[in-house]
Amino acid sequence: MKLKKQLSNLPGDKSITHRAxxxxxxxxxxxxFRTSVLGRDNFSTIRIFQQLGIxxxxxxxxxxxxxxKDEQIKNISHTEExxxxxxxxxxxxxxxxxxxxVLDCGNSGTTARLLLGVLSATNFESTLxxxxxxxxxxxxxxxxPLSKMGSIFSGDLLPITVKGSVxxxxxxxxMKKASAQVKSALLIAGMFAExxxxxxxxxLSRDHTExxxxxxxxxxxxxxxxxxxxxxxxxxxxxxxxxxxxxxxGDISAAMFYIVSALVSEHQGILVQGVGINTTRSRCLxxxxxxxxxxxxxxxxxxxxEPVADLFIMPSKLKPFNLDQEQVAxxxxxxxxxxxLAAFIDxxxxxxxxxxxxxxxxxxxxxxxxxxxxxxxxVAEFEDGLSIKGMTFSNDQSVADTEWQGTxxxxxxxxxxxxxxxxxxxxxxxxxxxxxTSFPGFINAWE
Ligand code: S3P
Numbered sequence: 001m002k003l004k005k006q007l008s009n010l011p012g013d014k015s016i017t018h019r020a021x022x023x024x025x026x027x028x029x030x031x032x033f034r035t036s037v038l039g040r041d042n043f044s045t046i047r048i049f050q051q052l053g054i055x056x057x058x059x060x061x062x063x064x065x066x067x068x069k070d071e072q073i074k075n076i077s078h079t080e081e082x083x084x085x086x087x088x089x090x091x092x093x094x095x096x097x098x099x100x101x102v103l104d105c106g107n108s109g110t111t112a113r114l115l116l117g118v119l120s121a122t123n124f125e126s127t128l129x130x131x132x133x134x135x136x137x138x139x140x141x142x143x144x145p146l147s148k149m150g151s152i153f154s155g156d157l158l159p160i161t162v163k164g165s166v167x168x169x170x171x172x173x174x175m176k177k178a179s180a181q182v183k184s185a186l187l188i189a190g191m192f193a194e195x196x197x198x199x200x201x202x203x204l205s206r207d208h209t210e211x212x213x214x215x216x217x218x219x220x221x222x223x224x225x226x227x228x229x230x231x232x233x234x235x236x237x238x239x240x241x242x243x244x245x246x247x248x249x250g251d252i253s254a255a256m257f258y259i260v261s262a263l264v265s266e267h268q269g270i271l272v273q274g275v276g277i278n279t280t281r282s283r284c285l286x287x288x289x290x291x292x293x294x295x296x297x298x299x300x301x302x303x304x305x306e307p308v309a310d311l312f313i314m315p316s317k318l319k320p321f322n323l324d325q326e327q328v329a330x331x332x333x334x335x336x337x338x339x340x341l342a343a344f345i346d347x348x349x350x351x352x353x354x355x356x357x358x359x360x361x362x363x364x365x366x367x368x369x370x371x372x373x374x375x376x377x378x379v380a381e382f383e384d385g386l387s388i389k390g391m392t393f394s395n396d397q398s399v400a401d402t403e404w405q406g407t408x409x410x411x412x413x414x415x416x417x418x419x420x421x422x423x424x425x426x427x428x429x430x431x432x433x434x435x436x437t438s439f440p441g442f443i444n445a446w447e
Contacts, residue, residue, distance in 0.1 A: 006271045006273065007255075007270060009036045009037060009082075009441060009445060010250030010254055010273070010274060011036065011037035011039055011250070012036055012038065013248055013251040013306075014110070014251055014254075014438050015110060015180070015206055016276070017248050018041070019184070020212070020248065021045045022045065022114055022115070022188070023213065023216055024088040024090065024244065025049045025052070025054040025118075026090070026093055026188075027216060027241040028092045028240040029089075029090075029242070030088070030089045031243040032086070032087050032088075032244075033244070033246050033247070033248055034084065034085050034086075034247050035083060035084055035247070036084070036250070037064070037439070038060075038064060038068075039437050039438040039439060039440055040071055040106060040107065040436050040438075040440075041107060041437050041438060043067065043071035043073055044071065044105050044106040044108045044111050045110075045111045046068075046086070047072055047104070048099075048103045048104070050075070051099045051100075051101070052096045052097060052099055052103075052126075054089075054090050055088070057075040057089075058084065058087075059077050059078070059085040059087075060078065060079060060084045062078065063441065064440070065078065067436060067440055091240075093121060093192065096118075096122050097124070098124035098126065099126050104129050104130070105128055105130045105158070106131055107130070107437050108134065108437075109181065112128055112134060112158065113181040114184050116128070116142050117185030117186060117188035118188055118189075119151075120151035120168060120189040121166070121168055121191075122166075123164060123165070125163045127160070127162075128161075131408075133361050133362065133409070137157075138157075139153075139158065142181070144156075145186055146186070146189055150167060150168045150169050150193075151164055151165055151168065166237065168192055169193055169194055169195060170193045170196050170197040171190070172199075173186060173200070174199075175202070176202070177201075177329070177356065178329045178330075179201070180208070180209065180280075183205060183209065183231065186199050187213065190233045191236070193235035193237075194235055194237070195234075196232050196234050197233050197235060198230060198232040199232070200225075202227075203229070204229045204280055205329065206280045211278075212244075214305075216241040218233060219234065220232065220233055246303075247303050247304055249276030249278075249304065250272075250273070250275045251438070254439050255311070256284060257337055257417075258270060258445070259295070259313050260337050261418055261422060262314070263293055263313060263314075263316050263341065265315060265422065266315055270313055271298075271310055271313075272310065274303075275308065275309060276303075276306050276307070276308055277300075280330070283327065284331040284334040291321055291345075292317060293316045293318060294313070294314040294315075295311055295313050295314075296314075297309045297310075298311070320347035320348055320350075320390060321338070321350070321351075322349070322350045323351040324352060324353055325353025325384075326353075328356075329353075329356075332357070332360075335364065335368070336364055337411070339351075339368045339371075339372065340371065340415050340418055340419045342390055343392075345390040346391050348390070350385065350387045350388070351385045352385040355383060361408070361437075362407045362408065362409035365382075365385065367412045371412070372386075375393050375419060377389070377392050377393060406434065407434070408431060408434050410435050410436075411438075413434045413435050414442060416430070417442075427443060427446050427447065
């Protein structure tokens with residue numbers, strides 16, 4: 001008889017939560033969302049919209065309150081309920097006012113890039129700053145097309161001062177690489193611009209923006225032409241979105257740390273509840289099933305217009321994988337933990353076409369290789385990926401240096417922690433603050 005463990009407090013999906021805060025701030029009326037856990041990145045977005053004059057109230061559990069206060073969030077009350085409740089009251093874009101200080105995006109690329117889209121449609125100047133990692137990440141991918149629409153930026157690296165324009169002009173952009181952040185920034189600005197903003201991408205990146213905006217009353221035109229994915233929006237400078245009352249689905253990228261552990265560990269299956277399985281995010285699950293993973297989908301349902309299921313995962317013997325650019329694009333955030341999984345699969349697993357990973361919260365190709373090498377796993381590093389020879393662990397301390405240096409990158413820290421747990425049974429995390437970026441309570445959930 002297999003022992004079944006249950007994980008019910010998965011963090012709310014980080015991407016959806018950022019959008020819920022931003023889009024409800026552009027709505028007319030009172031919006032509410034409920035979520036089990038909020039990470040530091042989401043608190044950055046909430047703090048910034050409070051600074052921009054939006055009335056945001058949070059009813060939080062004790063654990064979340066501590067984090068929220070540390071992130072300088074205002075209007076916090078206590079709730080005894082399991083879920084945290086965030087209420088946003090706005091009169092739409094005109095409710096945004098010039099901030100009296102810089103807007104600190106912390107570690108969050110999604111906050112900064114989508115925010116540039118919002119601020120482009122305002123008539124004031126604001127300055128975005130970020131932490132050490134975010135200050136090194138590229139922004140030209142959004143500043144360039146937004147400049148064409150009429151917004152003015154001081155540069156392409158944070159700190160960036162942006163001067164919006166109330167007379168934005170629509171634009172067309174053919175993205176060479178799929179990016180939900182770029183697509184979203186342009187759709188946000190495009191909603192308020194004169195004319196039709198049309199964006200194309202070679203692979204459909206996560207579509208939470210499209211789903212949420214459509215649910216809030218925005219007419220989006222979605223087309224697939226010659227294998228390319230197009231989305232267009234007709235601008236309206238007086239646009240007001242409809243408010244919402246939603247539940248945030250659990251974050252599949254956070255769930256993957258437990259899914260991978262359950263597949264590798266030998267004795268027990270786990271049930272991860274309330275996982276968002278939107279097809280633009282669940283490619284990693286399809287891959288695992290193709291490789292032989294025993295994953296059962298239970299209780300399939302729709303939450304806030306997003307498909308959600310409980311996943312029952314049993315230990316499974318898997319085949320190695322070989323991922324190309326298109327596959328990588330659809331599971332970009334899961335590559336570090338999939339690489340940890342590859343270390344436990346007999347044979348050689350490879351992913352290529354992933355140069356984008358070098359400009360995430362850390363250089364995720366090099367950092368992932370370091371995690372694997374620190375356990376003696378044989379890894380070859382390419383400019384755009386890794387090749388990993390599974391089951392080549394070494395106990396030879398001259399090869400396997402099990403000391404892992406903190407990177408400040410939440411996904412790398414959690415991947416390293418899973419690796420160490422699966423090899424040594426130890427529950428250790430080097431950089432708790434980094435993990436709190438997306439998954440406060442990661443260790444508690446393990447326990
Ligand atoms: C995100 C999009 C992805 C992803 C990031 C979150 C989003 O980035 O890696 O963690 O919420 O839009 P890109 O759009 O740069 O691929």
